[in-house]
Amino acid sequence: MTITQLQYVLAVxxxxxxxxxxxxxFVTQPTLSMQIQKIEEELSIQIFDRTKKPIQLTDIGQKIVNQAKNIVIEADRIKDIVEQQKGFIGGEFRLGIIPTIMPTLLPMFLNNFIKKYPKVKLIIEELNTDEIIVKLKNGHLDAAIASTPLMEEKLKEIVLYFEPFVAYIPENHTIAHKGDIEVSDLNIEEILLLQDGHCFRDGILNLCKSNGISTGNSFQLESGSFETLIKLADEGLGTTLLPYLHTLDLNEKDKKKLHHFVEPKPAREVSLIFPKTELKIQIIDALRTTIAGVVKGAIVFQNVQIVSPLNKK
Incomplete structure (x- = not known):
């Protein structure tokens, strides 16, 4: 029985x-099938029920797969130990980032990271939070950047920064004359939201719920991007909330429509997330240090109220 054979079992x-x-x-189907058959013959059991479509694990096969995951992880850990001992920071690193963080944070740190750690091959995917959790647990991501806390037992979170919510209020709106606003000033019926599946959307709904604002299903419209929400608000279709970093790139005319919340400002917690096995921890630490260095000057808020990203029914 070899590590490669176990990897084939996990893939099937x-x-x-x-x-x-x-x-x-990256092998032929006959090669993969032959290697899995060798394991089954060695153990005198069937790992897969090939009579079913799609192929299913047998009861003993499920137990073998659970153990195979641990064995493959521990084999990878040996490579990690050697690389850490050598002080080597390099190799392939798969990073997931949620859509509401990717456009603003990635340009801030990517160039710095590449220059400082040229031997690391970053493979970056834009994924929603649910996809990130699944891929981290299945070993298809090494780490991710998302809104937390996620309360996932097998995942570890290191907070990178706290990012306040900022209200975008068109000039002709009834509260446009106010300076800093309170959550109670919001009317959920006119808040333009991101489409379902975005944790920033869930954060807004949770913010309203926690402040006694009925959220029902009465909001008017959902969109896939902040840019669209801003344009719709300018057309008089409502208001919206934006993450603070996104507001830094607005033009001066649109910045005049921004309203900060009174303290403690509602904010999301943005963290680096990775499996508790801590594989490739030297690259994870390098990422954390690099990001901390670039956001230190941009995010200066301390007195904040963390809003949960979890979808609360």
């Missing part, structure tokens, strides 16, 4: 298809 268990698993492992 995930994709439930021998051909697709072989493609993902």
């Amino acid at each position: 268990a995930e994709h439930k298809n021998f051909t697709l698993a072989a493609e993902k492992c």
Whole structure:
């Protein structure tokens, strides 16, 4: 039994298809099938029920897969130990970032990181929070940047910064004359929201709920980007909330429509998330240090109220 064979088993268990698993492992389907058959013969059991479509794990196969995940992780840890001992920071690193953070944070740190750690090959994916959690647990991501806390038992979170919510109020709105506003000034019926699946959307709804504002299903419109929400607000279709870093790139005319909240300002907690196995921890630490260095000057808020990103029914 080899590590490679176990990796093939894990691939079939995930994709439930021998051909697709072989493609993902960059081997031919007969090679993959033969290696899995060797394990089954060695153990005198069937890992997969091939009579079902898609292919399913047998009861003993599920137990083997659970153990195989641990073995593959521990094998990767040996490589990690050697690289840390050598002080090597390099290799492939898969990073997921949620859509409401990617456009503002990535340009702030990516160039600095690449210059400082040229041996690291960053593979970056824009994913929603649910996708990130699944990929981290399945070993398809090394780390991610998302809004927290997520309360996931197998994942570790290191806070990078706190980012306040900022209200975007068009000039002709009834509260446009106010300076700093309170959450109670908001009317959920006219708040323009991101589409379902965005944790920033859930954060806004949770903010309203925690302040006694009925959220129901009465909001007018949802969109996939902050730019669209801003344009819709300017057309008189409502108001919206933006993450603080996003407001830094607005033109001067639009910045005049921004209203900060009174303290403690509602804010989201942005963290670096990774499995508790802490594989590739030297690269994770390098990322954390780099990001902390660039956001220190941009995010200066301390007196904040953290709003949960979890979708509360």
